[in-house]
Amino acid sequence: MSSPSTTQDFFTQVPRIPPDAIFDLTKKFLGDPDPRKVNLGQGTYKDENGAPWILPVVKAAKDKTQDANHEYLPILGLATFRKLATELVLGKDASAIALQRVASSQALSGTGALHLAGEMLFRALGGEAPVYITKPTWSNHRQVFATIGFEVHDFKWYDDNTGQIDFESITNTLRNAPPRSIFVFHASAHNPSGCDPSEEQWRSIARIVQERGLFPLFDAAYLGITSGDYDRDAFAIRHFINECGLQAAVCSSFAKNMGLYGERIGLVTFVTQSSDEAMAVESTLEQITRGEISNPPAFGARIVSAVLEDESLRAEWARNLSTMSTRIADMRKDLFNALIKLHAPGDWRRVVEQRGMFCILGLSLEQVLHLREKYHIYMADTSRISIAGLNPSNVWYTAEAITKTVQDKNLGRINYK
Numbered sequence: 392m393s394s395p396s397t398t399q400d401f402f403t404q405v406p407r408i409p410p411d412a413i414f415d416l417t418k419k420f421l422g423d424p425d426p427r428k429v430n431l432g433q434g435t436y437k438d439e440n441g442a443p444w445i446l447p448v449v450k451a452a453k454d455k456t457q458d459a460n461h462e463y464l465p466i467l468g469l470a471t472f473r474k475l476a477t478e479l480v481l482g483k484d485a486s487a488i489a490l491q492r493v494a495s496s497q498a499l500s501g502t503g504a505l506h507l508a509g510e511m512l513f514r515a516l517g518g519e520a521p522v523y524i525t526k527p528t529w530s531n532h533r534q535v536f537a538t539i540g541f542e543v544h545d546f547k548w549y550d551d552n553t554g555q556i557d558f559e560s561i562t563n564t565l566r567n568a569p570p571r572s573i574f575v576f577h578a579s580a581h582n583p584s585g586c587d588p589s590e591e592q593w594r595s596i597a598r599i600v601q602e603r604g605l606f607p608l609f610d611a612a613y614l615g616i617t618s619g620d621y622d623r624d625a626f627a628i629r630h631f632i633n634e635c636g637l638q639a640a641v642c643s644s645f646a647k648n649m650g651l652y653g654e655r656i657g658l659v660t661f662v663t664q665s666s667d668e669a670m671a672v673e674s675t676l677e678q679i680t681r682g683e684i685s686n687p688p689a690f691g692a693r694i695v696s697a698v699l700e701d702e703s704l705r706a707e708w709a710r711n712l713s714t715m716s717t718r719i720a721d722m723r724k725d726l727f728n729a730l731i732k733l734h735a736p737g738d739w740r741r742v743v744e745q746r747g748m749f750c751i752l753g754l755s756l757e758q759v760l761h762l763r764e765k766y767h768i769y770m771a772d773t774s775r776i777s778i779a780g781l782n783p784s785n786v787w788y789t790a791e792a793i794t795k796t797v798q799d800k801n802l803g804r805i806n807y808k
């Protein structure tokens with residue numbers, strides 16, 4: 392009997408993908424033995440000693456979850472978490488909640504929430520609607536939506552020359568996009584530019600979204616840690632949904648605002664036209680999750696619930712948010728003052744004008760690499776820095792290194808591109 396012809400070429404067509412730039416940068420930083428090294432790459436909060444910060448409120452909440460069992464959660468996640476986190480993001484009195492026009496599912500942090508939202512919208516809109524992401528944006532946005540099958544377009548959000556948002560580009564893009572297009576907005580603390588619309592500008596954006604029949608999807612990764620006040624940071628979301636009555640998706644993460652990076656705890660919330668639609672959307676979210684991960688992890692959901700269901704822990708969380716956002720704002724001021732004192736050539740106002748964890752310094756790639764190689768200061772190739780990596784012991788060193796690098800005539804000049 393002759394054996395069927397066989398081939399061993401199972402993986403010959405698999406391309407080798409370069410490592411993710413920001414995770415690779417962290418790896419290089421960790422492997423650097425130089426004691427002066429500074430990590431301004433990955434956007435994770437660090438305390439004034441450069442160490443990860445376990446929020447006191449999280450410590451207290453963890454104690455409360457010690458007796459929890461290890462059974463599976465329901466497919467949509469922990470019910471108390473979904474309820475409390477939905478009320479947190481939309482506001483307890485949101486009419487969409489009262490009218491049961493909200494569908495929600497626990498998700499694997501912000502990224503998982505974006506993925507679930509994308510999968511849901513792909514089913515709802517047949518994949519015909521394009522997704523618009525800002526330029527620049529978080530390095531994973533394009534990948535999340537393109538992997539699902541969406542056509543992804545970017546639009547200019549930030550003006551390199553002024554260090555401010557490009558409001559004209561934003562409104563022109565909204566006006567010219569086909570109806571039903573999906574717009575991914577950063578709810579607060581735009582990553583990487585740190586430039587958010589004013590409340591007035593958000594109102595104008597909402598008006599155009601409404602007029603043109605566009606679908607807003609909010610990436611809410613930094614609520615509470617941007618200004619220190621969760622409600623204030625949720626302004627855009629609540630304006631679109633509660634005041635304008637728009638349908639929307641909100642992708643919340645508790646990585647940054649509770650320091651629960653590794654627990655992968657997030658929530659996707661859809662606001663629909665009717666309770667029937669909300670039930671349909673929720674059942675679809677349930678089916679998607681069953682096929683992908685069966686059901687989500689319990690630990691992070693229990694911690695967040697323990698915080699949100701207890702008034703005194705909520706108050707403690709508010710204090711912790713203020714600690715983080717104040718330290719970040721202080722570091723912005725310290726870096727700015729040091730650059731001015733050192734007469735670093737360039738306009739550094741953006742360091743104090745931009746909000747949240749990130750700031751684009753406006754350095755050339757050559758300058759960024761010089762800072763990495765000569766001074767062991769690690770930042771993204773785009774010269775985006777995570778302000779949370781600065782502290783009183785390294786901010787002057789960092790400012791001196793930036794100053795010397797910018798003064799070095801042999802290196803590519805500051806380019807705000």
Ligand SMILES: Cc1ncc(COP(=O)(O)O)c(C=O)c1O
Nearest residue numbers: 500501502529582610612644646
């Ligand atoms: C804008 C933005 N969205 C989403 C995320 C996702 O974060 P996570 O999946 O860790 O919650 C991040 C993380 O850096 C981010 O900056």
